[in-house]
Amino acid sequence: MRDNPPLYVAFVWHMHQPYYKDPLNGYYRLPWVRLHGTKDYLDMAEILKDFPSVRQNFNFVPSLLEQLVDYSEGTAKDLYLEVSRKRAKELSEDDKIFILENFFLAHWDNMIKPFPRYYELLVKRGTHLITSDLARAIKYFSEGDFLDLQVFFNLCWIDPLFREKDPFLRMLSEKGHSFTEEEKVLLLEKQLAIVGRIIPTYREMASRGQIELSFSPFYHPILPLLCDTDTSRVAMPNVRLPRQRFVHPEDADAQMRMGIEYFEKVFGFRPGGMWPSEGSVSEEVVKLAARHGVRWLATDEGILSNSLDRRIRDNSGNLTEPDLLYKVYSYEGVSIAFRDHVMSDLLGFVYSQWEPRTAAGDLIGRLRSIGNSVRSGEPRMVSIILDGENAWEHYKNDGRDFFLYLYEGLSREERIRTTTISGFINEFGAGNRLERVFPGSWINSNFGIWLGHEEDNLAWDYLSDTRDRLQEIQRQNPSLDTTNAWKALYVAEGSDWNWWYGDEHSTETQQDFDELFRFNLMKVYKEVGNDVPAQLFVPILRHDRGVSPTLMIRGFIKPRIDGLVTSYYEWYQGAQLDVKKSGGSMHKSESLIVTVYYGFNADSLFLRIDPKIPFAEFEEDTEFLVVTSRPADIRISYPIKGEGKMAELYEKTKDEWKKVKDISEVAAVDVFEIGITFADLKAREKDEINLFISVRKGGEEIERCPWRGHISVLVPTEDFEAMMWY
Structure with missing residues (x-):
């Protein structure tokens, strides 16, 4: 047994967040790049510095790097950060609702409960969130409560390692309540300073050779599906495919090329390896990687099993073919490492519930067993690959205790060596030739998560x-x-x-x-x-498509279309939609519309819009649009100002809007009212009409109602009114 070479272990930590920047206003919709930046990215490298013999692999998605650079340069606009920066006494009602809804988004046991005052505020809000109750709940929170919440949410997302080492952060943690605005400002500065250290730290550690940095395609696409969505049928013969086949290998090529170029711009060298998004591979993807000079990529053991057409685990999940799994393969000149699914999932989902020393000991014990089970002579490499940020909030102390026991234990092992994947390939070769690569991902060896539903x-x-x-x-x-x-x-x-x-x-x-x-x-x-x-x-x-009105349609209506509320009863049987409750405007700004009423008789649909300010105060180039997407693409536009105006009805044919007619049954005085025949909407009895109202200024949309979803109207049958009466 002593003649066996040591067992090599390649840990690959995949660093990834979605691209959160809203393309319409430039704001980051969610704060997770910033918050995982202060809790996970930097400390994963910092912990390693005390264990120089431990080698690791870190995979960075370029779109994450782009966002980290944005924060580091101080150019990122982050909704959560802006609300955090506001002085507590200047918070609006909407800001307070936002805080109560979103500033408890953290692991309650491991991130909130360690701060007794933070947990007290969570209980005060209620551990079962009912969004509709928040407007009432804010009345019970003081200015000091909201200031403490602003601090706690940002403090709890800073890794315990940094809270312990930094005197100011340690003081905040020990103080535990009654924070000041000045302390909050300094906390947020510390937070962004931590984010600014991430890329330089990884660049420096890579230059020393302790870690290897690899990449993913730029915006984390499923590459085989970009090449051809029909590829999914190999693993899922009966999958329901999209209406239109997507076949654009040039996009997969572009995402890979852009990823390599941006990685090189940030770190100063070209990456040798790639974790394809979600471990998704196909033969075409590997060939693309070869053309871009990628030396290695990694995926899941299920792909290996299907590629070899051999089971490497039994029905109980026990490994039956360790000699097949724990080595590197080669296809079209690209080396491929296959992750141990079981051990990767133990770190991601199981060990967080164990005592840290026991968990680390279990993992090392499994590696010893693997080293003893493989045949002598040929070097073996175990690949353990998982997210480098999402698991640790489920661990006590953000996983630090587990890693200290793990790295200390691995440093003492004579028969186990951690390695970078490139280091292993450089020493032992590109790997055994693989005849085929089965198309699939790390999840069930197929693409069912991303296609079929x-x-x-x-x-x-x-x-x-x-x-x-x-x-x-x-x-x-x-x-x-x-x-x-x-x-x-x-x-x-x-x-x-x-x-x-x-x-x-x-x-x-x-x-x-x-x-x-x-x-x-x-x-x-x-x-x-x-x-x-x-x-x-x-x-x-x-569940978000249709928007339910505050009041439902209860019978036929026939309002006088004069722009005036002639009688309370003329719209009494119609439906009423509160704009604020339906999602407000596109940019969540103050709405120009307060309420929308709608209803019908046997022949026509009627709409009424109540404005927040008088129409006389609307700017000159403002217009209302009524737009339907079902049963036909219809657009009716009406300029708010001007005498003797009519609405214009357009229909979309192919990609062009063509005017069909003028509609004279329209008026805007105190309210906007319009009557449109079902015939003009191309709607017949029992058809469903989906519509929304758009407010435009100078051709640009400034508001939409409802913002999420549409108003749904079912064209009535002749006996509708009799049925409603009954």
């Missing part, structure tokens, strides 16, 4: 339609600068949006992910001067 497929269809339109416009106008449009499209190709579509995963911020995906597609149209398709304003998330 109704929501997933709808997202792919929107992506295909947008890309086709962008390419068509570029062909028609070769001199048009489409740089920003392509960037927005590449962002929309990222894997993170579809991660939250479907039924597999859920999060408190699902709506943000849905909007960010659709906003990037909207950005493409805006950049090339095209109208944004109406469907992009409707959530892909099924």
Whole structure:
């Protein structure tokens, strides 16, 4: 046994966050790059400095690096940071609601409870969040409560290592309550200073050779699906595919090329290796990597099993073929490492519940067993690959105790050596030749997370339609600068949006992910001067699509269309929608619209809009638009100011809006009222009409109602009124 070479272990920590920047206003919608920056990215490297013999691999997604640079240079606009910076006495009612809703987004046991005052405020708000109760709840929180919350939320996301080493942060933690505005300002400065140290620290450690840095394609797309969505049928023969097949290997190539170029710009050298997003590979992806000079990539053991057509674990999950798994393979000149799925998941999901010393000992014991089980002679490498940030909040002390026991134990092991993947390849060669590469990801060896569900497929269809339109416009106008449009499209190709579509995963911020995906597609149209398709304003998330009115339709109405509230009863049987409760305006600013009423009789749909300010105070170039996306694309525009105006009805055919007619049954005096026949809307009995109202100024949309989803109206049958009476 002593003749055996040592067992090599390659830890790969994948550092990734979605691209959170809102393309329509430039704000980061979610704070996780900044907060994981202060809690996870830097300390993962800092802990290693005390263990120089321990080698590690860190994989950075370029879109994460871009966001870290943005924060480091002080140019990032972050909604959560701006609310944190506001003086507590200047917080608006909306700011306070935002704080109570979002400033407890942390692991309660490991990040909130260690601060007794923080947990006290959580209990005061209520551990079961009911959003509709927050407006009432803020009345019970004092100015001091909100100031403490601003401090705690940002303090708890700073790693305990830094809170312990920094005298000011240690003082804040020990003080524990009644913070001052000056302390808050200094805390936020410390926070951004930590973020600014991340990239220089990794650059320096890579130059010393203790760590290897690798990359992922720029915006973290599922590369095999960019190459061809039909690839999913290899692992899932019966999968439901999107309406339109997506076949754009040139996008996969671009995402890889941009990733390498940006990595080199940030770190000063080209990466040798790549973790393809979610470990997603196919033969075409490996060939692309070879063309870009990528020496190695990594994926999951399930891909190896399917590529070899051999089971490497039994039904109980026990490894039956260690000699197959624990080595490097080669395909088209690219070395491929296959992660030990079980041990990677133990670190990601199980060891956090164990006592740290026991967990570290268990992992080292498993590695010893592997070293004893493989045949002698050939060097073996165990690949343990997982997220480098998301697991540690589930560990006590942010995982630091576990890592100290693990690294100390590994440093003492004579028969186990940690390695970089490039270091292993340089010493022992590119690996055994692999005849084929099965297309799949680290999850179930398929692409089911990102394709197949109704929501997933709808997202792919929107992506295909947008890309086709962008390419068509570029062909028609070769001199048009489409740089920003392509960037927005590449962002929309990222894997993170579809991660939250479907039924597999859920999060408190699902709506943000849905909007960010659709906003990037909207950005493409805006950049090339095209109208944004109406469907992009409707959530892909099924439960968010329709907006329920405050009051439902209860019978036929026939209001007098004169722009006046002639009688309370003329709209009494119609539906009423409170704009604020339906999501407000596009940019969450003060709305111009207060309430929308709608209803119908057997022949026509009626709409009424109550403005917040008199129409006389609206600016000259303001107009209302009523837009339907079902059963037909119809747009009705009406300029608010001017005498004797009529509304204009347009219908979209192919990609052009053509005027069909004028509508005279429209008026805006105290309120806006309009009557539109169902025939003009191309709607028949029992058809569902989906519509929204848009306010535009100078051709730019400044408000939409409802912001999320649409108003849904079912065209009545002849006996509707009799049925409602009954």
